[in-house]
Amino acid sequence: MTASEVLAARQIVKSYGNSPALSGVSLSAARGDVLAITGPSGSGKSTLLLCLAGILRPDAGEVCFAGQRIDTASESARSALRRREFGVLFQFGQVVPELTAQENVALPLLLSGVRRREAMTAARSWLDRFGVADLGDQRPPQMSGGQAQRVAVARAMVTEPEVLFADEPTGALDTLAGEQVLGQLTRVAREAGTTVLLVTHDAQVAAYADREIVIRDGLVDGTAAVPGPSAGQHRAYT
Amino acid sequence: MSVGFALLGLLAEGQRHGYDLKQQYQRRFPAAKPVAAAQIYATLDRLFRDGLVAPAVTERVAGPDRIVFAVTDPGRTELDRWLSEVETPAEYVANVLAMKVTLALLVAGESVAADFLRRQRKAHLERMREYTRVKTDPHADVLRVVAADYAINHLDADLRWIDTTLQRVAHLAKELRQ
Ligand SMILES: Nc1ncnc2c1ncn2[C@@H]1O[C@H](COP(=O)(O)OP(=O)(O)OP(=O)(O)O)[C@@H](O)[C@H]1O
Numbered sequence: 001m002t003a004s005e006v007l008a009a010r011q012i013v014k015s016y017g018n019s020p021a022l023s024g025v026s027l028s029a030a031r032g033d034v035l036a037i038t039g040p041s042g043s044g045k046s047t048l049l050l051c052l053a054g055i056l057r058p059d060a061g062e063v064c065f066a067g068q069r070i071d072t073a074s075e076s077a078r079s080a081l082r083r084r085e086f087g088v089l090f091q092f093g094q095v096v097p098e099l100t101a102q103e104n105v106a107l108p109l110l111l112s113g114v115r116r117r118e119a120m121t122a123a124r125s126w127l128d129r130f131g132v133a134d135l136g137d138q139r140p141p142q143m144s145g146g147q148a149q150r151v152a153v154a155r156a157m158v159t160e161p162e163v164l165f166a167d168e169p170t171g172a173l174d175t176l177a178g179e180q181v182l183g184q185l186t187r188v189a190r191e192a193g194t195t196v197l198l199v200t201h202d203a204q205v206a207a208y209a210d211r212e213i214v215i216r217d218g219l220v221d222g223t224a225a226v227p228g229p230s231a232g233q234h235r236a237y238t
Numbered sequence: 239m240s241v242g243f244a245l246l247g248l249l250a251e252g253q254r255h256g257y258d259l260k261q262q263y264q265r266r267f268p269a270a271k272p273v274a275a276a277q278i279y280a281t282l283d284r285l286f287r288d289g290l291v292a293p294a295v296t297e298r299v300a301g302p303d304r305i306v307f308a309v310t311d312p313g314r315t316e317l318d319r320w321l322s323e324v325e326t327p328a329e330y331v332a333n334v335l336a337m338k339v340t341l342a343l344l345v346a347g348e349s350v351a352a353d354f355l356r357r358q359r360k361a362h363l364e365r366m367r368e369y370t371r372v373k374t375d376p377h378a379d380v381l382r383v384v385a386a387d388y389a390i391n392h393l394d395a396d397l398r399w400i401d402t403t404l405q406r407v408a409h410l411a412k413e414l415r416q
């Protein structure tokens with residue numbers, strides 16, 4: 001492990017039932033890295049992200065955050081990690097429709113015990129950083145997809161996570177709206193030194209990152225599967 | 239041909255001499271390949287012979303770069319016609335990337351073709367990152383953003399083709415062997 005390494009995966013293997021999704025993926029991300037994970041549909045990008053974020057447990061291999069194994073950590077340790085150190089963002093931001101934009105952004109802070117007044121103040125400043133401060137009192141049903149996604153980005157960043165995991169965060173937006181979200185997200189992450197793992201099949205999105213890892217058939221393109229029963233049986237729906 | 243219309247358009251924006259025109263060309267079309275001074279003067283010459291531009295001011299200092307040109311009425315008419323004319327979508331795609339893949343499969347093998355595609359993808363994406371940086375620079379002017387968008391979308395078309403071809407390379411190799 002190098003001094004600045006934040007996240008590392010070593011030879012991750014993951015199957016769903018009998019069908020392998022990852023056959024031995026290794027990668028390493030340093031503090032502040034903005035890393036794109038690309039590859040064809042079904043190649044295993046989302047599965048990899050879920051394993052790295054401590055949401056799925058790999059069948060074999062290791063995932064380390066700040067030098068500590070997280071794949072073998074207890075469920076409560078993993079959920080504490082997800083709350084404090086990780087931010088996650090999906091294609092549809094999954095903002096809570098009943099809450100205002102500001103309450104949505106404040107939610108992760110409230111859940112980790114921050115007092116309401118403090119959480120709401122932080123939420124407002126994060127909405128401001130993503131250019132949607134004026135949406136504070138509105139609820140998601142009144143917002144455009146692009147606005148709702150910016151609220152979701154603000155919510156993912158409000159805890160100032162070490163790592164932001166984003167899976168096709170602009171997949172549902174048009175080019176200009178996507179551009180705004182990505183521009184702001186990468187700028188804010190770079191300012192904050194947040195490591196970003198950005199899953200996408202879109203090269204224009206990947207171009208916002210500093211480098212790219214291509215996943216093909218459950219492997220980092222150009223690498224070999226770990227020996228074992230799952231090797232070479234990946235079935236992608238191409 | 240389009241350099242001629244580009245110069246005509248820039249002169250319609252305001253009369254200027256050759257050297258000025260060369261600079262304005264780079265300012266207005268930041269993504270275009272710069273035109274050589276010699277080409278500017280040769281084109282101005284032709285536009286003048288065709289009656290589309292004419293010297294507007296005669297300055298004392300000699301030399302072609304000192305003659306200020308302006309668009310004539312026929313020049314303006316010709317420019318307006320060109321501006322509203324739809325371009326024929328390119329009919330023959332002479333794509334060197336596709337040629338390399340086909341030839342690599344024919345004479346060098348599948349792994350050479352696939353490896354070429356992977357490395358080409360890297361180079362394309364690196365170029366795309368450069369344009370994306372141009373675009374996300376908070377001080378970027380809209381002209382540069384629009385030019386970067388054009389480049390990014392063309393690179394993206396190539397990248398999509400590279401990705402699809404990588405997925406088809408085994409099939410393609412098989413077909414070419416038959
Ligand atoms: N919950 C699941 N149950 C069973 N199989 C799954 C599940 N999730 C994914 N898979 C399978 O695992 C493989 C990898 O899927 P994954 O979703 O990681 O791919 P992806 O690269 O994210 O694809 P896409 O670009 O389409 O989102 C695929 O073959 C998929 O069918």
Ligand SMILES: [Mg+2]
Pocket residue numbers: 045046047167
């Ligand atoms: Mg996916």
